[in-house]
Every structure is written in C-alpha cells, then in structure tokens.
Amino acid sequence: MKLINKSILTVAITLSTASVYYAQQVQDTVTKSKDIDEVILRGVTDIAKDRKTPVAVSTIKAAQILERQGNQELVELLNTTPSVYATKGGGGFGDSQITMRGFESRNIAVMVNGMPVNDMEGGTVYMSNWTGLSDVTSTMQVQRGLGSSKLAIASVGGTMNFLTRSADMKRGGIVRLGVGNNDFLKTSFAYNTGKSDKGWSTSFLMSRQAGSTYIQNTDYESYAYYFALGWEPNKKHNFQFTITGSPQWHNQRTYSPFIKDYITYNPDHDNTPDRTYNSDWGYYTNAEGKSVSLANRANYYSKPVMMLNWDWTMNEKSKLSTVLYMSNGRGGGTGDLGSFWNGKFNSNGSPTTNNINSYRRTDGTYDYDKIFALNNGLVAGTPYTVTNPANGRQYQVRDGIIRRSSINSHNWYGILANFQHKLNDNWNFSIGTDDRYYYGYHYQVVSDFYGAKGYQETLNSNVAPYNVTKAYDYQKLAWNPFGGKTAPLNEQIGYSNDGEVIWYSAFGQVEYTKDKLSAFLQGSVSNQGYQRIDNFIKDGVTKQQGQIVNTKTGFKNLFGYNIKGGANYNIDDHNNVFANVGYYSKQPFMNSVYPSNFQVLNPSLTNEKIFSAEIGYGFRSPKFSANVNLYRTEWKDRWLRRTNQTFTLADNTTTTGYAEISGITEIHQGVEFDAVYRPTNFLEFQGMFSWGDYYYKGNATGSAFDDNNNPLALSGTSTSTTLYLDKVKVGGTSNNSIPQMTASLGATIKPVKDLSIFGTWRYVGKVYSSIDIATFSNQAAQDRGVLQLPDFNLFDLGISYKIRLKDASQYFTIGANVYNLFDTFYISDASTNVFGSDAPSRLADGTNNTAKKTYEELGYMYKGVATDNRVLFGFGRTWAATLSFNF
Template identity: 25%
Template sequence: MKKVFIILSILLLGGAGAKAQQKADSLKVVKLEEVVVSATRVSQNAPIAYSNVTEAQIKEDNAAKNIPAILQALPSVVSYTEGGTAAGNTALRIRGTDASRINVTLNGMPLNNPESQEVYWVNLPDLSNSLQSMQVQRGVGTSTNGTASFGASVSMQTLGGRPKPYADISTAYGQYNTLLLSGAAGTGIMKNGLSFDARYSYVKSDGYIRNGKVDHKNLYAALSHYSDNQLIRLIYMNGIQHTGITWEGIDPAMLFVDRRYNSAGQYTDDNGNIRYYDNETDNYYSNIGQLIYSRYLSHSLTLNVNLSYNHGYGYYENYKVGKSFSNFGLDEQVIGSSTYTSSDLTLRKLMRNDFYVGGFNLDYTLGKLNLVLGSMYSYYDGVHYGRILWVKHNEDIPAGYEWYRNSAVKQDFNAFFKAEYRPLDNLSLFAEVQGRYIDYQMRGLDDDLMDLTNKNYYNFINPKGGLSFRFAGYNELYGSFGISNREPLRADLKESLKGGASRSITSERLYDYELGYKYANSVVAFSANFYYMNYKDQLVQTGKLNDIGYKLQENVPDSYRTGVELALSYTPTYWLQLNGNLTLSRNKIKDYTVYYNQYDNQTDWNYLGQVSETFKSTDISFSPKAVGSFSVTFRPFEKEDISFSFINKYVGKMYYDNTSNRDNRLQDYFVTDFAASYTLDANKIGKFDFQFFINNLASVKYSANAWVDTSKFADGTQAVYKGLYPQAGANLMGKIRYRF
C-alpha cells in the first residue's frame, strides 16, 4: 500500500528534486486509509483484547464462505449455519453472546439492522472478497457507531485503490452443487488521482439440508480520488439473496432417520401424498451506498466524514397447514354446503427499510498525546406487513390480502471522546466516554393482530479506561474497565407488549473488566487475557424462536461471564507454523426464574396462565465452557508458494435454554478442515492460485445450534418441541484463481 501512494505522489508532483517531500506526502495519504476506520478500531498498544485479520488471511481458506465461517478460528468465536454449509445462513457468537449483541461496522459506518440489531451475512454474499482488513474486539471494546457492543465488535474495511491496473477472476466448485464465480478489476490509480474498482460474485448451492438452496449475487463498485492530503471514495454495494427456509431445524429423533430432513414447506395433498411447497424461500435485496471523505487539516489534525444509505427490501414465503381464518381477521368461508373455519394457505411476510447514517471524527496527534472526537446520527424507517397469496378453501378472500402492517422509526445519536497518552515510552494510558440517545417508536398491528404501538427512549453514558505497560523488550501487561448499555431488540419489545408476558423488557448494562499479558518476538507470540463481564438485566436467549426464526429473549437481573483467553503462534522455521487459542469460561445466571405457558390438556390446549421454576444458579444458554482452535501449516519448499493446513475447532457442551437441563444440551464437537494451496507465478501474464479444501475431514456428525419450546399441563405433564441444526459431513471444494 505504501508503494501505491509513493507512485501517486510522483505522478502528481513530478520532479526528481521533490522526491523526499513526495515520500513524506505519500506516507500521509497512506494514513488516510487508516483514518476511514480509526474511530472504530484500537491501536496496537490499546488495553483491549482484539484480533486483526488481513486481506491475505481472509482469502486464505475462503471458498463460498460467509464472514462467520472465516472468523471461526479466532479466540472465543463459535460460528454455525442453518443449512449445514457456510454458503447459506450463517451466524456467530463471541464469548457466548449472539450476533444481535455484536457491533459490526463497514468503513466505520454501522451495518447492524437497527431493529434486530443483527447483521444477516447472507444478505451480503461473498462480502469477504471486497475486504482489505477486519478487526475483532472482544468485550465492550472501544466506542463505535451503531448498536452497542455487548460481547464483541467487528470493524471491516473495504479494498482501496491499487497502484496499477489489475484483474482477479476465480471459480470454485464443490459438493452439494456449490458453485462460486467471482470477477474483479480495477484501473489502478491514474495520473489524475482517480481509481475505479469493481467486483461481481455469484454463489449457487443445493445446500446440505433439504431446501437449503442458495442463489446469491453481489456487486461491489468503488470510485476513489487521491490527492496530496485528501481521499474521497464513493462506494456502492448490491446484494441479492434467495435462500431456502431452514430455520425450523430438525426434531432430534429425525437425526437418526434422515439428517438432511427439513419440514419447511411440507404438506399432505388430497390423495394423502406428502408434498413440498416449491417456493419455501427467504429473499432479500440490499443496496448500500457510502461516501467517505478523509483529509489532513494540518500536520497533527485529520478529519474523516462518512455518509451512508442502506435500502433493504425482503420477504419470505411459505406454506401453512390448517390455519384458522380468525388468526387473520377473516370470517369463515362458505363454499357450497361446506363451512370452513380453517384452511391451508400460502403466506408472504414482507419488510422494507431505509437506513440513513452521517458521522465524522477528528483525530489530533501531538507528540505523546492522541485525541479523537467523533459523532454519528442515524435515521431508520422500516415497515413490516403480510399478505395471503393463496387459500385452499376460498370464497371471497382477494389475492394478496394484507392482514397486518406495522412500521417503526428509530433515531440514534452518539458522540464520543477518546484520549491516549504516553507519559513514558513504555506506558500508555487510555480513556474515553460515549453518550448515546435512542428514540424508537413503533405503530400498527403485528401478524397476530396485536397492537404494537409504543414509544421507547433511551439515554446511555458509556465510559472506558485502561493502561498498558511494556517491559523487557517483548512483554506487555494491560488492564481496562468499561461500561456498556444497550436497548432491547424489536422482537423483545413486541413480545413483551402482548398478553401473558411474564415480565416487561428493559435495557441492559455490562461492566467489563479485562486484564492481559502479551509476549511477541519474530518466532513466537503468546497472549493471555482474563475477563469478567458482570451484567445487570442481561437479555439472554430463552431457547425459543418466533415464527420467522428470531431468538426470543428475557431480562435476567444478575448474571456474569468470566474466563481466560489463551493464544499462541509459533513459527520455528519457514516450513512450519503453529497457531492456537483456547477459551475457558464460566457463564452463570443468579436467582433465575423461568416461566412456562400452562394449558388444560394436550387435546384441547386451553390456556390457563403461566407457571414458574426458580434456579439459584444456572448456566447461560449457548455458552460453552471451552472453545478452542488449533491449526498447523506446512510449507515444504522455501522457494515454492505451496502450503498444506489442518484447521481444528473444538466447541464444548452447551445448553440451549437457561435451565441447565441435560436433555436440552448440545454435545461437544471437534472438527478438522484441510486446505491445500499452490501459486504458480507465470511472470508477465500473472499468477494462478490452485486451492483444495476438505471441510469436516473426519465427517463428524454434530449439531451447532438448537431451539426448545416447553409447555406445561394441569396434570403435571409437559410437551417439549425441539429443533436441531445438523452440519454437513466431509465435503470437498476446489478453487482456481487468476490474477495480475
């Protein structure tokens, strides 16, 4: 990257006598790329647990994988998929916290949906091929834009301009008819300072689970202009995803019959034959535009201004069996001499949203002092509505009948101030404070015809501070403390408004204590990070899902997560590299009360109210006590770019509700992936990369996620419904890439 801007400076300024000044100017512009994401990232000496991921590492073992699967080797990360492969719906947890509690920014601007507070990676397929770097911060991290970080934050930066024209074409093919086609090209930085870069990707797969099909397209384009002290970049991204519905999971008993079974869209026709609805799909169209402006105002002061617009439109469509007309506000249907109170029907639930973001940050550096001041405002306008496309027993219901509609407006304003001071060369002090205000208003009817109209206002102050001390050349000690506050999700709020809710939903607070040690030289790097995350009114998953796959949550007054994260990298020689990490943790809720819906019997299901059960101490759902990763990479020839890697992942046992019930526990699993790569340098015509992957080499049979719903009856019996998400066995993938 440094060479890019040295070349640019020479082109712009010209003259052999000015080379020294040109080099100095080029170094300034190099830093402007860093300013784009500086507000959401931490420096090398910050007292925060973090991992940096480079462009080379992103592409290293990536073939038709979404971001969560790429990050799974990092400390405390657990990734999982709905459809069994990394090409479809994927998500991740960090330190046991789910994706709705992980802040994600792209070029410093929020990417989380303001209502679900989650990033659906499937909506931006093959985004990884457009990235030049990522930083994952664990714990509350540094102040960032968008939803609060409650377990981690992920800062992503897209590719910048290159010094020369280039092209990059790749194709990959693997089992389950998985196909990836990707092409990228760029003009390089021209004499006038302009650079244009574009990439297009297409991903298609049948998926492991029945109906786990994938049909994705992604377009990325960036127009940049570089000058001595300024960078302007306009970015456009378009994602189109069509994915089969796989969120229902599989009954545990069915795993022994058919691991690839999926009940979504299943019905019985009039002749008693089992059929499947063809268009049981989830669909989303995403359009993102970003304008980035970075400039050196003086030798010590830099400015970064960001504008972002995200337009999304999506729907899912499925077949429902025997649904009562009263659920949709409809009268009984009389056809001839028959009266029908229920019917099979086809539904489409839709959503549309517009998300506007504007923000800036000023970075001032003078000697041993660095100050950052920043602010962001966002405005979200979204609508949810449902239509009935087809009714089996239909007298007078019009096609496309709309039975519900609700909308929401969410405004988010934050401002932060950061300071880093080095009173001694080996001592760094860090402090920051963020203020955040949220105005979230909902109105209209939900799909069960319940009124959602309500107004919610939140004011949060989030302070952080810490220090790091370096000694004896390669050693560093650090410690930090931070407070983070977070508002509930849309799903949490709307479920709490409805009848029978056991308690109201409120905001939550986290007190995060971190203490760490690092050692690094040219051969070995080791780190140990101890954390204690104490929560007030933490929102934890109940184990239940609503009808479109949202994970329902509830506040628990007193809970904590504590553990140690160990990481080691060892490169004793050019042909061998070892990398590993291990997280050991304890995740508990104190004085927890769980509520169950109670009914009269399993025949009539007349609702009687709720019954409760109290636990003095219990494990937090989806929080394994042990998570680890270990990889071995061999490079047998010093002068040949060829490598063989074994990437191992271990995830310990974890409960999928908060009762510590062994019947509601996923077994631990240890999975090994294999990757081989060879690069042929064809000199003047470019380079060819050949890669071969075996995912789940030992074909381990495991499930990485689950849900459970328990109901009680007056006679003391209960009904338990579960869904597990089995992952694919051993599967192969080959990839060829050409670049110049």
Template identity: 35%
Template structure:
C-alpha cells in the first residue's frame, strides 16, 4: 500500500516526531495575524465606538493579537493571562492558585497595565490592581484580545504605563448557533460550558452563556470552584440605532498559596502550601478568597449621518466578597521546628511532619484561654474574613466625525463613581462563642462579636453585617472621576497620524467608622487634576514596509492607597501626581510568507510614592522619590514557509531599572509626628524585579492532516531578579538583588475537528511544561549566603532561606466542543 502525503503534511508530521518540535508555538492563528473591525461587526453591538481597536499598518503602536479560537484552545485550565505569555514583553506568574495570576508588561505590574473589557476600564479604582479571579468567565466569552504595548490606542485616561490589554467579548451575535463544551484537566479540574445565540430575529437578538468549574489546583491547598454567566440582549430598531444590554459575572471560591522558603519546599515538596491545614478531619485553608463581581452595561450606537456617530455605554458593577485570614495577637507556629518560635505562637499549631496547620490545637487552646466562651483579640486566635465590597458606576461617550477627506475627529467624556466598603467579620471562632476586640484603636470602646459568616460568594452578594459584628476596621473609600478626551486623526494611503489629549479631575475621600467618633469619621476630600497627551504617526514606505513612532506624557493622579496613611484619614503629604513619559519607534515588514515587527521603546516613570503598613508593629513606611526607567527592544515574526505551516518567534530585550535614589521614612502609625527612622534607599541602577529582562520564544502551528492541527510553544526566561525587603537593608547600603536561575517551558497542543451536517465536533488537548522542569518564578527576598537569616545552603545557586514561588510542573487539559 502506498502512502501519499504533500510535502507540507510530511514536514508537519516529522515535526511532531522529532525533538525539533520543541521550537514552535501558536500565538497567531494560521489564517491571520491581524484584526479588523469585522471582529466587532460580526455582532449586533457592543458599543464599538468606545472600543479603541488598533488597525493593521495604521495605528502607530506595538500590538499583538490573540483571536477567539486560540483563546478557547489555549485556555483549558489555565489562567486567562496565560494566553498572552507568547507575546513580547509579557510575563505571567500563574503558580499561586486559581484567579491569582500576576501579569507584567515591559516590566510594569498589573496596576500599571491598563485592562479594558469592551472599552471599559477594570483596573481597581483604589490601587489599580486587576483581580483576575473576578474575570474567570473571560475564557468562555472573549472574542479577541489585543495586547497593546506602551501607550496603547485608548482615548481614556488609563494606567497604560506598560501597555493596554484590550479584551473584546462576545455580544448579541448575528448568526444563530449553540455550543456545548467540556474541559477536564490535571488535579481534578473540569469545566462545562453552554452558549446560545438566537441570531438576529427581526429587530431582536439574544445570546447567553453559562459555565461551572472546579479543581483541586496544582499545589496542595489551592482548590477552587465557581460559575460564570453571561447574557446579551440586542435591539436594532433601524439602520441608525443599535442597542445592546450585557450582564456577566463570575462568582467563585478559591484557596491561596503564598511564597515560601526554598528549604520548606525541599522538605515538604514543590506542591507545598504554608496555608493548608486540617480542622476536625477536614481541610481548612488560612487564606481563601470568595467573590462575586457582577457587571452590567447598556450600549447605544447612533449613526447620526454618513459622517457622524455617537457611541455611549453606561455601566455598573457590584462586587461582594473578601479573603480569609487570622485575627488576634497569637500566631501559628512556623513550619520549621528548628526555628525559634514566637512567644505568641500557639503550641502544636503546626504539624512539623508535613508542615500543615493543626487547627485542632488552636481550637483546644481557645477552649482553655477564654472567659465564658468569649475570647479576646489579645489572648486568642480565630478565623476572620476581610470584606472588600464595592459599587462602581460609569459612563463613556464618544462622538466621531469624519471630514470629507482624510480627517477624523473624536471627542468624549469618561465618568466614574466608586465606593469601596472594607471591614472584617468573624468566619470561624475556633471553639469560642465570640471574641472581644480590645487590641484595636476603636474609640467607641470594647466590641464583642458573636456572629460568624460563611464565605459563599452568592450569599455575600446580599449580606448585611451590622456594625456591632465588625472586627479590625470598618471604613469606606469614595472615588469620583470625570474626564474629557479628544483626538484628531489623519489617514491617507501613504500615512496615518493622530494626536489626542485627556484632562481629568479626581476626588478621593474616606469615611472611617472604626477609628473615629461619629462626628469625625469623614476625611477631607482630596482633589487632583490629571492629564495626558500622546500622538504618533505611521508611514507606509510601500506595500511591504512601514515605520511608526509615538510619544506621550502622562500626569497621573495618585492611587487612593497612597493618598491616605495607615488605613486612617491621615493624608500622605508626599503623594503627588506621577509623571510618565513614553517614546517608541517601530518597523514592520509584510510579505505573503513573512511578517516581522521590530520596536524600540523608552518609558520613564517618575515621582512615585509607596506606602507600606505593618500593623503588627504599629509602623508605616513612606517611600518617596522613586523613579524608574524602562527601555528595550521587541521583535515579533510570523513565517509561512509552507501552506499548512506557520512558524512564529518573539524576543524581548529590556533594561528596566531604578533611576536615582529614593528616601524612606518610617512613622509610628498611632502618632505620625513620631518618626521612628529615616534612611536613603540606594536604588540608582538597581534592576526592577518580578519579570525577566530577557526572554524569547519560538513555535509552530501545523495543519498536519485534514482537520488535524498540532502546535507547540517554547519560551525562555533570563535575567529575572528578586524583590527586596527594606527592613533588611542597612542605612546607606545599596540594594543588592539576587538573579534567579534561567528557565524555559515547553507547551504542546493538538486539535481535531469532525464536521457534521450543520454542526461540528472539536477535540483539543494541551500539555504545559511538558518536560516537568523545576523553576522559580518570583523571590520575595534577596538573601545571600552569609547574610543574617540566610541558611548558607544553596539550591540552583540561591540560598534556601529565600522565600519564592515555584512554577507549576507538568499540567494537562482535554476538551470537547460541540458547535450546532
């Protein structure tokens, strides 16, 4: 029998069988490496006038595209940010538990990388953080992700210091369809999903999706479970107006993993979790998260005439939930019996054989150290949850006018109103019937709490906790923001250029019911003006080559958490607007068989202030004058040597470091006039931490046989530096970081589709970190052998006393999707 294969099919088949398969990835689907407005036009309406989509060879920014099929295929049981790890200058640490992934863009963390969902900002109003645990449903509903590095194309005043992640979800789709999907994976993971699209039925259309998931987590004590829901109702009364209402949410519970000493990992295994414990024979985690964030928006696109449109979205978000932890002056024993225990450590509270928490010992301790079942914060230890409720409302409206020739003008407003309520409540009294809080600064005197509350994300959505049942703290943070933006754009067949500006006012205040008497609970309202201006141009040298450049200046208002000190109404005198200057130039080459983009960037981030509270010792540290300079080169390419083969590569070479020295002042948190210590922090030239400054990846996507495709990703990470602990730095001593070992990951996947009458069945399998490599993704400390507190024992060249995260070992997932 003769076997007949095309050359491309034979090449792909061999690439699966031989070790060269290590050098390939699937970041850009075979059919396209770009995105157009058709992605938006395929739905009825999602407020497309407020979504700033970067256009191929026109928008002068660095951008990478991840499309719907790749999101579904690569998602599996990974965290949503993980689908972006095959793009330049993106680093994802997802080894901490479901929903806890951290993403860094060009060396800037998530609070300085803007995340937009359908054009709406989702970074936390208080500190800019993105909590991916609230957005687990994006795996099921995201249609496209644009990774816009640098200033990005958004007209809003957003935290795009490192870049902008522009996520466009599904909405009310024009075509009728249904999809059922089941995914399973390592460590008990599974997710079921159902999607339905009615299509446009006259003037109306409906789409909805729902899913349920659970998993034990790769590491011990990282279980998670939740649901996702999505509903979109579209109404198209005529050719001039489109309306769409969307509501979605992702209620969930998941357990946390924390960084831990290398020596503890070596003793208890790489899956060890210091937060894991057992209570009356059942697993109980010290740190767990529960949250239900529901988002709703109403979109209206109005085609005023052939040249003018008005797009408006009104949105609201209701978030309820929090995270668990301990409450009281007592402590759980450390996980190393040879280490001297704190005088307040509860005897036997740590099982030294496996490192887990012995909650039964704490239960027994509380029974013998209380008065009539009522314990105290000083003498006992209970489980509490810190609640972080919020309501967030906003409006974005954009007017667009196209002039007769080449010119286009946009003007609009962006308003946001946010209130976050923070307090603690009892979760498990650990043998007590209540606890009296006498270690706080509550001016209203002693407070005895006798009610405990579960950590169910659904019941927390409507829960009301009375004032007398709150612990630790109880305050509101209110932020109001109003901004106006404008953009002028010029486009012809040879070039495109734009200039845009934003001016905004932000008002911040606090109401503290715990530390102040009723007449003094409201803080003063702080008012800060921010603005930014940016522009760029793209020149098409010919049909195959183009160059672009952009530049911008941001004056960004301080985050709420830096404006007020130590969880009180005391105003930070050092907090002022941060200054960001971004410059970038790029070159792109486009041929039928090859696409290449090269860009060089320089971002300076100046006048930063960091506030760090340590409640356990009643101290607060104020770091001021922190400047950073991030510059580098990025390369991205897509080669199509054969019809059924795509080869992709990316490279990021960065120089991210502190520029100049900073100053540290430590105060007594109960008396800010009492300065405990002052010192300069010699940071000049010190590398920034949390992301590798040199990384690259190569890969392939191969349609080996009919309806079958294979893909692989190889990513290499180098020059990853530790964080540092200022308390271990002697005065006027330069910070000396440690460099973590280089590492690489290899991920492979395969898809097979069966086409039936008016339906299809798609099978997908992924194996991540195929070689089960052991690597460190982050170090909290920078201890070297010989330092105080060091073990003087090394693992991969790093002292084992350092507290690190290890990345996940080999993981897998398999899914079946039925489209009908």
C-alpha cells in the first residue's frame, strides 16, 4: 500500500528530491511553481514557499515519481534529502520505514491533502496502506522539523504532505506498464475528462501490481483506485469529492534474523550471508505429494479515504475552506499462536514448551509437515494437566500451534475548517478547527489451523470455553470500508479490545509580509479523549494489577498545545536567512495512557514536552543554489513500547514479550546542506550532506512483560529496572536503525532532446542499532552505548526517453532504473546490541562456551559485527522498467 497527467511524463531534469524544488527556483527566482500555488489557494493544505516560509523543505513532483520510483517504496525517493533515512524494513511489499532527523514515522506527521493520516491510537503509518499514493500524487512536500502546518499534530521530526491530483485537470489519459525483478508487474489506466462548460470535471484511475520482492516468499497483490468529481458552479464556490484506496495483501518478514542464520542457511555454503533469507515461512507436503509454501507472517489491509472539499471565496479578503472526510480501515496481520509441551520442566518446576521456531528444516524454513503431524487430531489450545515428578505439583499446559490473524480495523471521521482573512497588504490571519472521531477494533481470529481440527479459546471471561472451527483467509481482499467487525465474539481468540478516541482542537495563525521580510506566529490547543474497551473481561469482577476493572474505562481527556513562529528575510535577490522556534506539549499515545494492555490508567501519565529551534541560510542564482540549516530539538518525558522482544529470565530461560520504557529524554541536533549546480542546460549536479548528534539525556525506567501481559523479572525479583541511557546514541525503537550522517551526489545528463540519463551515489554512516531493555539495564552498557553498524555506499542508475508522435498530446515514455548498481552487501537495520567483546553462552556446535571466549576470539563476526545480532540486510541489485503512453 499511477495516476499520471501530461505533466507527470515531462522528463525530470533533477535527481535529488531536494534539488527538484531548487531547480525550479534556478529558472525563476521570483515566479513560484504554478501548480503549487494553485494548491495553496484552495483547501486546508499548508505548503511552504521558497524564500518566504521559514522552514527546511524539499519537494518532489509527479514527474520524478514516475521516472525514479520503479519498484521502490515511495518514501525511498526521499533518501537524497538531508536527514532522511528510508529503508525497506523487513522487505515485504509496503513495509518500508522512514526516519527524519532521527525521529520515526509515528513522530512524523503524514498528511494527504492536508488531512492527517497517522493512526490516532499509536501514531503509526503503514505505507502498505498507502501504496496507491504514488499513482495519484502530483506533489510530495517534506518539511523537516516543526514545519508550517497549523494543526495540532505530532510533527516532531517533520511533515510529509502528499498532494493528490484534482478533478479539473486537462483532458487526457495514460496507460502504463511496469516490469521488474522477482516477477514485478504493474499495470494502470487513468483518464481525466477536463472541466465542462458547467463546471463539472472527473478523474479516475485503476491499477494493479503483483509479484514478490527481493526477499524469499514475499508474494503480494495490490490494487489502487482513485475517483475525483469536481464542480465549480461559479467563482465563489469549488467542490471536490475524492475517494482513493489501495487494498492489498502481502507476505512478510517481520523478525530480523540473526546474522549467523543468514550465513548458515545460504544454499551456496560459501560463508557469506544470503540476503534474501526469510525466517517467517516454510512449506508442507499436500495430498498430491507436492510442496506448498506457507507464510507465517503476512499483512492485509484496505484503508480507503473519502474527502469532500468545499472552498468558499467570500470576497476579495476572506475565504473559508472545509474538508469532511472518512477513513475506514479493514485488515490485520498474521503470526503464530501456541506451542507444544516438550515433556520437560525448567529449574522453577514449570513445564517448558517448544514454539514454532523449534520446528525448522535444514534450510531454515519452518517444518510444517512436522507441525501438521503434531496438530493432527487436536483441538489446539485445549488445556490439560501435567505433574512434575520432582516436586509433585500439577501444571496446566495447552498444546497446538496455529496461525492467528490480529485484526486492527477502525472507523475514522473528521472535519477540518480553515478561515483566512487578509487585513491589509501586510497582515493576514487564519483560524480553524480540526475535529475527529476514531473507533478501533482489535482482536484475533484463526487464519490457519496448521492441521489441527479446531482451536479452544479460554481467555474470554464472558463466555465459557468455546471451540473455533472457522479460519479467515488473509488473501481475500477487503473492499468494503463500511462493514463492522468481521468476526463474531465466539470466533475471536487471544484478546478482544476496542479503542475509542475523540479529538477536537482549534488553531490560529498570524502572518506578516512586507518587502523582504515575512514572519508567522502559530498556536493550537487540542483535547484528546481516550477510552479502552475490553470485551474479554467480566465487568466489575475482573482484577488487573490489584484493581477491579470494568469493560469500559471511561474517557481520559488529555489537554495539549503548541506554539511556534518564524521569520524569513531576503537579504537580496540571491541570499536569504530564516529562523523558527516552537514548543509542543504533546499528549502521549493510547498505549501509554493504558499501559501493559490493561484497563488501569497509567498513574504517572504526563504530556511529552518538545522544544525545537532552527536557523537557515539560502542562496539562489541561475546556475547554483544551496541551503544550510542548523537545528536542535529536545524531547522530554517520552514513553515507548517495544514489541517482539526476547527476554532471558533470572533462571536463564527465555520468553517473548514486550517492553515499556518511560521517562526518556532525547536530544536531536545537527546541520544540513543541499545544493544544485547547473553549468549548462544539458548537465546538472545535485548534492546533500547531513550530520546529526542524537543522544539520550539522563536515564529512564523500563519494565518487561510476556505476551500474556504478565510482568517479568529480568534480574532478582524486581519487575522494573533503571535503563542507563545517559549520553547513549539514539538508535531505532523497533527493527530499525538511525544513521547520524548521510550524503549524496547526483548527476543528470541530457545529451539529446527527450533523453535523460541520471545517476546517484549515496553514503550512510554513523548507523546505530535499536536500544533494548535487557542490555541497558546493566550500567556497564552505558559506557559502550548502542551497536554501531558498518557505513555503506550505494549507487543507482537510470534512463528515460520520450518518443513523440505527430499529435503533440500523444507520446510514449520508456524508462529503466537499476538500484544498488554494484550489488553492495550492507546492513540497513538492526535490533540488538551484541558486541564482539561479548562471550556467547554456546558455541556453534551447540556446546557450552565454558572458556568464555568472545565473539572476536571465536571468529563469530561479520564485517565487525557479532553474528548473534538480529539485522536486516539491504536489497542487492534490483531493476525496473516502464513503458507508458499518453493520449
């Protein structure tokens, strides 16, 4: 999770996303981009203007998306923007990850036509839900830092705004075909009717893409649709209705494998990693004796957005813009549930079990034949009692492994209104409101029984234990955005809870412009009300954390606000300077209001405090343009949850679960530079450099929980531990990493008319792994910090050629791109902190490391990184080619 007009097929003359914007300024330092200005003049979208809006900004147009994207993720086009790092995440379709100035996507405001799309419970943005944006985006603008948006949104790291095409574009259409590595195939068709004499216009698109990615067993299928209907009855009123969506399913790799597994399971057995390795799938033998692949991890979702925009030009000085929208999401993600008792007991006397990772073939895939055989005849999850002969105590165990699907559906409705008034030639102001209602559904269903004849649910306190016999196929796309829960209560397993969020806010802005000076002051206030509803607990009877709890918690209202301002001064026609400063009192996300997946309110709940300041300088001339920015952000009282964690307990046994960390303070500061140089009309160079210093200030507090929300004691008997983070570099917070130095250099050559050849070199350095609660509960870890990954360099190459027909409105465009041209091996992300000076508990042959030899002494290293680290390798060489026809 490509709709293109004529302008999209204009061959790009720039390469870096930053330079796209500045190249336009080179051509004319006074006249602004016409289509950008058109967007500014209607709607609630806040678009930064060069040499006027005092923020760091980069803009990429639809032509560059068409020319450069191929089979990359849309956000990867931003990798030549300062302080931006976008990777493919686990490597599945749409599973990309992005950081901006060291902040992850949940703290980057993602907007479509000015409408916020970050999840209202947790702030997350899953790009697989938005893959259709590449088809319909006419402009993508990235504002780093607090940005110019007037809304009360969490733009700590920056803002990404996708501006889609409107219905009143010129008449015409396009047919497009794309092919690439691993059976990538994309087809699309789009058409615009143009505006009629009575002011009506329409635009639509349909596209489909399918195939797999560079990673094993990552098949996918995705569609995109877009329809816009416009009506402009007169000069005062303009109505635009749009609906767009991208229903999709895709197999995933959600866990970062160990480096040693990449090497062990390489079929070439040449002691190098197999970058395509995926630990989250396997195969079984069907009734016909054929091997059939089966994914344990997959995602499926449909999140259409419907918007009705009304722009009312009241008079020459006043205008009201209103947007009504609905965004209902349906879908979820799969994974395993359950285990088998292995007949043994641990040192505490309780039974030990084997989860799905205990059943693997020699090639590293799941042995589903063995799992199916163990499940045969079972109603998985049915409890029974075993006795430990050592202590005579009885314990309850539940055998069976199935594939569950965790549903994360929602209904989201909102209204945005913005009133603008021009007081005089110098002053204008705007006021508005941003109001939303959100209801999320969270529960699990059976996705595949893995050979069992059913699954027994025992955790629902409101219903007696019941057997589930229906499985839900994730490959059936959810096209209906209006349906409620897809499964009745007696088919839900594991958990069932809902989240309800009521959001209302007001914002205002004052702007001053005179001669060379422009300035603004913005402010907003907001209330976020959170309610958690647990359908599996017994109202007024169930006890959690020593308290009697109810099915509904009631709303917890949290007040927040922000204030920011800035100024730009144009020294002359070439030079300008700007500065901005802001303060946010940001409400925490829902999982920190009700932590540990319980109905109990967080007793230490507090707003997160963010202070940010930035100064910048710009230079514009016909041949050379450049920008320099310096920034600093301090983020206090941050709360963080890390999922998919493996913990070693005091008795040296391991279990999986999640960690919750509170009291985090982060400092993000750095310098950014980008430039474009055009010595001739046939040659252009683009470059950027960014250096950051992101680190934790002071220590924090962490707690660990197993998958059933039971607190874990990682050492001794305490379930809470101090995390020694002071001065430790900021890495990621999940299976991702954050670089603190990036650079790129690109060139575009146009040797003849309509032919463009372009290439990019990109450098990524000072890359730091994610923090984890187990490592940093030890004070000694503070001195050595987080694991630093090897730096890497990548090269991309592309070409585009336009074939014109006699009719000027008709032409073909042929394009091709090769990514990672030299097939470089590199680690893009990591989630652990195992150092070469550490000693593994076991040797490669499975025996105990009684001599306590380190990874370095044993040779268990790869490019300076211990092989017991969980990492994600970047893709090797990939390619894509496109053919399109405009008419």
